[in-house]
Amino acid sequence: MATVSASPSADELASKVAHKRYEGLLMVRSKALRGKGAWYWAHLEPILIQTSDTGIPNAVKLRCTLCDTFFSASNPSRTATEHLKRGTCPNFTSQPKPITSIPHQVNNRKRSYAVDVVYSSSSTPPQQPHLMLSGGKDDLGPLALLEDSVKKLKSPKTSPGLALSKAQVDSAVSLLTEWVYECAGAVSFSSIEHPKFQAFLSQVGMPSIPRQLLAGARLDARYEEARSDADARIREAKIFQLAADGWKSCSSPDDDCFVSLTVNLPNGTTVFRRAILTHGRVHFSYAEEVLRDTVVDVSGGVGGANRCAGIVSNRFHSKALRNLESRNPWMVNLSCQLEAFRSLLNDFARDLPLFHNVTTRTSKIASFFNDISPARTILHKYQLHELDRIRLLHSPSSSMHGNFSPIFAMLDDIISSARPLQLAVRDESYKILFLEDPDARELAEMISNNGFWKDLQAAHSLVKLIRNMMRDIESTRPLIGQCLPLWDDLRLKLKKWCAKYSIEETAACKVFDKRFRKNYHPAWAAAFILDPVYLSKDSSGKYLPPYEYLTPEQEKDVGKVITRLASREEAHIVLNELMKWRSEGMDPLYAQAVQVKQIDPATGKMRIANPQSSRLVWETCLSEGFGSLAKVAVRLIFLHATAFGFRCNLSLLRWVSKQGWSKPGMERALKVVFVSAQSKLERKDFSNEEEKDSELFGNGEDDPLDETFFDASSL
Structure with a gap:
């Protein structure tokens, strides 16, 4: 007959758990007293506690051997x-204490730090006065490091770390150096010797890497x-086309040009x-010489120069490019x-009356709210309330030498602060300025006028329109055949802009046509x-060239260029054959x-699926x-219409400039530039780190006046 054992009571279960906990604490304390554990166990003693009438211990406490106080044993x-x-x-x-246990006390009046004297032996040392450490509170960290070093010397232990094979280490070093090269300028060679980066390498099992490794044979x-x-x-x-980008930065006598x-x-x-670094303004004859020598170098000699189908450059086209074309x-x-x-954007800012008025x-x-302290304070209050940030408004200087970028930045600032500005001039504190500064009343009336905001919106809208097209040009890098459609598209948008904002179309088109003629090439x-x-496709089903979109002068240009x-x-x-083609x-x-299109995943727009088809169909x-x-068609239609290629960021420019004092330093710098540029071009990465960082930290807010101007009467 089977027997049924009685189930243990709750008290018995609690006692069993308490005993197990008690024995564990005794074991830990025993090891600690032998110098293999935490220091505090010399002053804490595990005690079994009876908390019921059964006489069975069912709890564990810690007793301080110094003052007989009881504590929970949980921690x-x-x-x-x-x-x-x-x-x-x-x-x-x-009592004697280890270095890491030394408490510090702050004297609020004298801000001095005191610690107890440390003893290495004797369980009952004599009373000693407090010792003032010469370095103050910051000495506690080095003291802790000292004790840690002593412990390591007493019982040295080797950390297993991560075991990497030689092949893995070599591969990791190669990837690291490639990254440093490709980020030329953004990441300095010396940065790999930063202590925390070296600590990171140690954590992942990598050896220390000296900076000399990056600049030598590797x-x-x-x-x-x-x-x-x-x-x-x-x-x-x-055949090939030479592209030169960066001449635009050579317009100032004090700027470096990359x-x-x-x-x-x-x-x-x-x-x-190749890359060229110059300082100050560059004469067009020097640019012409650089372009000519590079064409010969790429062609493998003067005899092969006809392999160069053309040059595209972002400056000096009026003289250097035309001189080279006339000779070749x-x-x-x-x-x-x-x-x-x-x-063209600068032309509008300079020649269109609307821009002069708005500017x-x-x-x-901008000047008033930046310079007048009470007005600035009021504006910042409403900026913080409406935009969750405060900032000064861009205020361009009087001497800009044809550079209107500061003006466009100012328009952006005024647009983004439209509501804070209108709230500011209605603030009671601002009205006090009316009595002291006549400009304050004038500006309040201007900011409260809907006509001002409509004109500002018109100017800002045109800037935004052209900037958006420029971003498209950067991303698509159009070929020469797309130039006429690009400008025709802009002309159509300009006419719609004039109609929307009641702008005289004649004046706007005059500025546009002048820039178009200056930039136009018969090709x-x-x-x-x-x-x-x-x-x-015509009515008969044939696919014919679109001559109907050309002006009579452009139609003549087709024959002239092809004959040349x-x-x-x-x-x-x-x-x-041209007549037959027509x-x-x-x-x-x-x-x-050839005309099959697909969605470009980068822009979401429809693009030609295989851009190479236009050239390949002529060759086959x-x-x-x-x-x-x-x-002729093969040499012509593959040409790019932009010089936009490898983007040089400011950090790279400054970095290369610093190497100019020595020939070996410059040679190493240009080698890094070559590796970095070639790698980016292979990946078709035409951006730079500064723009990416700007996008990362930008707030992404839309312009408050994106569609309609701010209605001041609504306040």
């Missing part, structure tokens, strides 16, 4: 901190690898070639469209006609294949019927 470390370290125990101050090898790859790509291409020279290949890739008729030398749109009034507002029209992307780019022997042939066009099936299916014209 001995916390008990030691609160009872012993913080001076609660009346007898603990006369850099030379990486540079030779990148240079060899770039040279091979250029040799494989039959010019990057890249090579655009027909397959759509861009290869870095096979070239098409273009000014950068990004720079042209920026210049004058906003300058008064725009030729590329537009020859690029199959722009073929249009063809050899003398083929001049009459290429004109006949009347017959292209096979509908191939035309549709059109080469038989249009032999001479195909040669």
Whole structure:
């Protein structure tokens, strides 16, 4: 017959748990007393406590052996901190303590720090006076490090760490150096010797890396690898285009100028070639010499210079580019469209009466609220309330030398602070200024006037319109055939802007046409006609070039450019083939294949699925019927319309400038620039770290006056 054992009572279970806890604490205390544990166990003793009438111990307490006070045994470390370290125990101050247990007391009057004398032996040392450490409170950290060093010497232990194989270490070092090279200027070589970075390397099992490792043989090898790859790509291409970016910064006598020279290949890739660092203004003849020598260098000699189909540059196009084109008729030398749109924006700011009117009034507002302390205080109050931040308004200086960027920044500031400004001039404290400063009343009336905000919104809207198109140009990097559609699109948007804000269209179009004529190149029209992307289907089903979109002068330019780019022997042939192209066009099936579009994941807009199709179709299916014209088309339609390539950030410019005092230093710096630039171009990364950081820390707020101007009467 089976027997049923009685279940243990609750008291018995509690007693069992208490005994187990008690025995564990005894074991810990025993080890501590032998010098293998925490110091405080010399003063804390585990005690079994009986808390019921059964006589069975069912709890554990800690007893202070110095003052016989009982504590919970749940957290001995916390008990030691609160009872012993913080001076609660009346007898603990006369006892010896380890260095890390030394409490500090702050004298509020003298702000001096006192600690007890430390004894290395004797359980009952004599009473000693407090010792003032010479370094004050900051000495406690070094004292703790001293004790830690003593403990390590007494019982040295080797930390296993992370065991990495030699192959893993080599791979990690290579990745690290690649990162430093590609972030040239943003990450200095010396930064890898920062103590905390070295501590990080130790934590992940990496050896210490000296900065000399980055600037020696490893850099030379990486540079030779990148240079060899770039040279091979250029040799494989039959033709190329040279792009020069950075001349725009050479307009000030005090600025450093960093010019990057890249090579655009027909397959759509861009290869870095060289960088030039100059100081102050650069004469166009020097730019012409640099461009000419680079073309010869890339071509492999003067005899191969006809491989260069053209040059695109963001400055000096009026003289240097035209001089080179006149001496080399096979070239098409273009000014950068990004720079042209920026210049157009400056043209509007300088020549359009609306901008002059708005700039004058906003300058008064910015200067008044920046310079007059009571007005500034009132504005900051409402900025903080409405925008959750305060800031001074941009106030451009009188001498800007044609640079209108500070004016545009001021318009942005006034727009973003529209509501705070209108609230500020209605504040009771602001009205007091009316009695003392006549400008205060004038500005209050201006800010309360809806007409002012409408004009400001009109000017700001045009700036935003052109800036948005410039961002599109940066992201898409248009080819030469897209120049006419780009400017026609801007012309249409400009007319809509004039209608929306009741601006005289004649004055605005006059500024636009002047910049268009200055920037226009006849090759725009030729590329537009020859690029199959722009073929249009007529009533008979043929895909024909869009001559109807050209002016009579542009139509003549097509024939002139194509004749110039063809050899003398083929001049009459290429004109006949051009007439055939105009009347017959292209096979509908191939035309549709070239014009297939898809959504660009970066911008969300529809783009040509395969941009290389325009060139490839001329080299394949059109080469038989249009032999001479195909040669011209292949050289023409792949050309880029912007010089935008490798972006040099300010930190890189400053870093390279510092190396100029020595030839070896400059050589190493330019090698790093080459590796960094080539790597970014391979990834098609045309941004820079400063812009990314700006986006990261920007608040992303929309302009308060984005769609309609602020109605002052609503306040």
